[in-house]
Amino acid sequence: MSVQLAPDTEGRWAFPAMITGSACLAFGPLLVRLADVGPMASAFWRMALAAPLLLLLARVVGGQASTRLPGARILWLAGLAFAADLAMWHLGILRTTLANSTLLANAATFLLPLYGLVALGQRLGRLQVLALGVAAAGMALLLGRSAELSPQHLAGDLLCLAAAVFYTVYLVAIEKVRGAVDALPALALATFAGALCLAPIAVTGSFWPQDWTPILGLAIGSQVIGQGLIVYAVRHLSPLVIGLSLLVQPAISAAVGAIRFGEILGPWELSGAALVVAALLIARLPQRG
Template sequence: MRDADHRFAFPAVLIGSCALAFGPWLVRLSGVGPVAAGFWRLALALPFLFAIAAVTRQPVHWPGRRLGLLVAVAAFFFAADLAAWHVGIHMTKLGNATLFGNVSSFGFAAWGLWLARRWPSRLQAVALGLAAVGAALLMGSSFELSPRHFAGDLLCLLAGLLYVGYLIAVQHGRGSLKPLPLLFLASAFGAAMLLPLSLGLGERIVPSDWTYVLLLALGSQVIGQGLLVYGIGHVPPLVVGLALLTQPAISAFVGWSAYGETLSPADWLGAAAIGAALVLVRLPERGLRQAAVQPS
């Protein structure tokens, strides 16, 4: 299928990434335990995903044993990612949590390079270099300001590595499944995994105010993951990976505006470098695109 037929795929990835950037803030405001927040993010999204799937003629159905196992694997990685990330969010800065959680950006980009069996073009290599410099500036500033956040940063880093597994499983699943049924099933499996874990940890499960967990479900899961899962079927992993790096900059701004967390000149420069990398990697319109046609 031609790129023009999916011209909204890249904007979908970018908008989805921006929506996901508000997740750490909403987790802090959720009023429940960090793993419970992950459960509600997935569980409350289910009726919305089911309704949207029906309206867009992507009915939810059991995809069979092989694809069902793949979706379950994706759900396991995603549930483990959410558990580690949400605990880490409470132990570090919002910018740190998003930055380390998005180590998946480089992991998924590396997967794309391996999948394509080729080196990136010169322009793509420059974009990767700029993104690495931008991430290093953001990371270095965070360590300088608050080394006490190390444990939280480490958990968020683990979450980012788990998220790579989720993205790879989703990319495989998108070869045979449409985005909404895949996301619905992965969310249902993930919620079923997170609830007993939250209960076992003795967390607070029921919020006193449902506003923030509902916003988390709608913003991060329905909009953020929904657009990302759609776009990942049509956008090269390298571009998806770099698009995800918009999250640390947005999350750092949220931390600055909502909690007074410091933004240094290095933070601004790092965010600008990531933005420039995203522009550069989109210029060639060819390169690491998959040969296989995937369903919309």
């Protein structure tokens, strides 16, 4: 018998879960670069290895997925969108800087509030507009020297921006189905669908890894833990807070780049990271009216 948390207790952990999940995802670009397989293969293995673990966790937790066809269709859409997101992102990671790949792929930070404004009819308060402005300033500063747009990195930058569009579709689809499907079953089914979509493309390149460590890091750290926490959190948070929480990733990636690749953070980059944190805090302030 599974133990269900009360709604208020469950929602209380949504924001820290979102931040932790985003932090786990921040190490994805490094693992993609360290993998000894093609970008499509690393995306496939991330999904294929994570799917059975997520299904097992879903069974242990006791979440039951709905068998209604509309929910199944949305999950397939989520899986397809996530597969396209990973395909575009993994290609982009190898064609642009580490900072650019993370920063541009997280353009969902601004696409999600736009979705809330246009599709859901939500109105942004002054604090929310301020949070978006502070976040934009932080992102610009985090670009720094290593993330500048250039013809050399243009293809990778465009791929990462395309990944952000597909990731926004994935998050919206997951949020839509969460009323009928619990978090872990939803993520497990979407992951399984994404692996099926990626398989025909993955086998055309370098497919079998010699070193499984980066692949397991992507499957367990990024997909099971990172995405698992994010899927749990999206049901309880607004699109703005979800989008701003994703900005944790470029801040951490900048630190990883400094440690692993010698991309030392300057005062502008450190200021950008501070602004990202400030934007997250502003987004959590209570709204008047």
